[in-house]
Amino acid sequence: MRYLLCLFLLPALLQAQQPTIKFIGVPSRPIAGAVSIYADQTMDGRSNLIAVELPWQGKLWQRAELPGTATDSQIREYLTWEDVRSSSFPSYAAAIQVARGASQPLVTFVGVPPRAVQGCTIATSDGLDGYPAKCVIVSSPMASRHDWLATFGTDAKDSVIRAACGLEAPAARPFPSSDAGPDDRLDPAVRRLTFLQDLEPYTSAKFTQQSFRRMTGYIGIVHRSSLERKWTVPGGLADVRGWSSRLYKNRRAVAVPYLARQDPSDDVSTITWQRSYPDGAVFADVLRNDASEIFEIRAAAKSDGEWQRFVAFANPAARPHGYRRLTSRQCAECHDSKPGSAEYGGPAIPGGDTIISAPLEPVENGRMVQGGFGTRHN
Numbered sequence: 001m002r003y004l005l006c007l008f009l010l011p012a013l014l015q016a017q018q019p020t021i022k023f024i025g026v027p028s029r030p031i032a033g034a035v036s037i038y039a040d041q042t043m044d045g046r047s048n049l050i051a052v053e054l055p056w057q058g059k060l061w062q063r064a065e066l067p068g069t070a071t072d073s074q075i076r077e078y079l080t081w082e083d084v085r086s087s088s089f090p091s092y093a094a095a096i097q098v099a100r101g102a103s104q105p106l107v108t109f110v111g112v113p114p115r116a117v118q119g120c121t122i123a124t125s126d127g128l129d130g131y132p133a134k135c136v137i138v139s140s141p142m143a144s145r146h147d148w149l150a151t152f153g154t155d156a157k158d159s160v161i162r163a164a165c166g167l168e169a170p171a172a173r174p175f176p177s178s179d180a181g182p183d184d185r186l187d188p189a190v191r192r193l194t195f196l197q198d199l200e201p202y203t204s205a206k207f208t209q210q211s212f213r214r215m216t217g218y219i220g221i222v223h224r225s226s227l228e229r230k231w232t233v234p235g236g237l238a239d240v241r242g243w244s245s246r247l248y249k250n251r252r253a254v255a256v257p258y259l260a261r262q263d264p265s266d267d268v269s270t271i272t273w274q275r276s277y278p279d280g281a282v283f284a285d286v287l288r289n290d291a292s293e294i295f296e297i298r299a300a301a302k303s304d305g306e307w308q309r310f311v312a313f314a315n316p317a318a319r320p321h322g323y324r325r326l327t328s329r330q331c332a333e334c335h336d337s338k339p340g341s342a343e344y345g346g347p348a349i350p351g352g353d354t355i356i357s358a359p360l361e362p363v364e365n366g367r368m369v370q371g372g373f374g375t376r377h378n
Contacts, residue, residue, distance in 0.1 A: 019052060019053065022043070024049045025048045025068060026048055031072060047068075049066065051066075089122045089123065092125040095121055105166075105167070106140070107136065107138055107161055108123040109122070110128055110131055111135070112136070117158050117161050119165070120162070135151050135154065136156045137150075138165055149221070151210060151347075160225065164223060193313060196248065199249060199282065201248050202249055204358070206224060208221070209348045210347050211272045211344065211348070212344065212345055214268045234357075243288065243289055246288075248285075249281070249284070252280040254277075254278070254281075255275035257274070257360065258276070261375065274340055275340075277353050279304060280302065281302045282301045283299065284298065285298045295318035295323075296325070297314075300355070339352050
């Protein structure tokens with residue numbers, strides 16, 4: 001009878017958003033900040049345990065089971081979960097006005113418990129059209145418009161969120177670089193590579209695109225550090241330490257950006273920025289170990305509309321521990337069709353026209369399309 005009473009009271013307790021403590025087969029006692037319920041001598045055939053349940057927005061989100069001998073202080077450790085589910089955070093619509101009044105970026109926790117992020121206005125929502133069921137949305141509500149900045153997964157760290165808001169610098173550049181080191185073109189081991197003498201260094205892209213555009217909609221940016229690591233470092237080095245990369249390209253490697261559908265045969269396919277390099281474009285990636293020895297130089301050159309990829313220099317003895325040279329097939333799997341590809345609302349694999357590292361000009365410079373239509377450049 002007492003157990004049935006607990007089931008009857010559970011919806012009301014969830015609505016109250018208070019932690020619930022169930023003493024199963026042990027004497028109940030009051031715990032500050034919680035509603036204590038003595039359920040019964042057994043639950044699911046078990047006894048001598050204490051269950052701590054934490055609701056949020058009418059749903060049971062977290063549950064912990066402690067031994068029946070747990071002390072008050074041990075139970076209290078789990079009550080702190082309630083802090084991140086504070087009902088003091090406003091709804092999405094109300095928070096927009098708060099953010100505008102405070103001149104702060106808006107961070108909306110969709111379908112997940114909210115938390116405070118320094119320098120930001122926080123909102124909570126059960127769901128927003130066009131966004132994943134569970135995500136973190138960063139936006140900038142201004143007086144006359146509301147600009148989207150980024151969408152992250154539920155595990156986004158405060159530092160990543162604040163970086164998207166422009167409140168702090170990203171923790172690290174996507175591509176480790178040796179910009180302060182020696183000029184690779186003067187290295188005795190590669191000086192005879194005459195094509196390298198005609199190239200100039202460039203910095204890898206910091207951002208990639210995220211498209212919410214089919215017929216109408218917009219395209220925004222997201223930091224590359226939020227992607228799977230394989231898309232932020234040179235191929236084959238995601239799990240390898242003790243290396244650096246320096247990127248080069250020639251003066252003909254200037255791309256023409258354009259808007260296109262991911263699937264040209266589907267008139268409601270996601271629209272993203274694409275690009276095309278002219279014939280004669282050349283790129284190179286000089287890789288060094290932590291002793292500053294060059295162990296590989298990768299190159300790509302476009303001719304007659306086709307890209308040729310090759311290893312221009314290799315020193316197997318200088319390779320960092322754990323690195324294995326990639327096959328041409330492995331290179332093609334990532335470069336031939338993946339750069340610039342994206343699902344609706346998801347971050348795109350960086351780059352375009354087979355080149356991943358080089359910045360995509362409209363994305364890197366923030367030339368996003370707000371409220372655009374079709375594939376027009378508006």
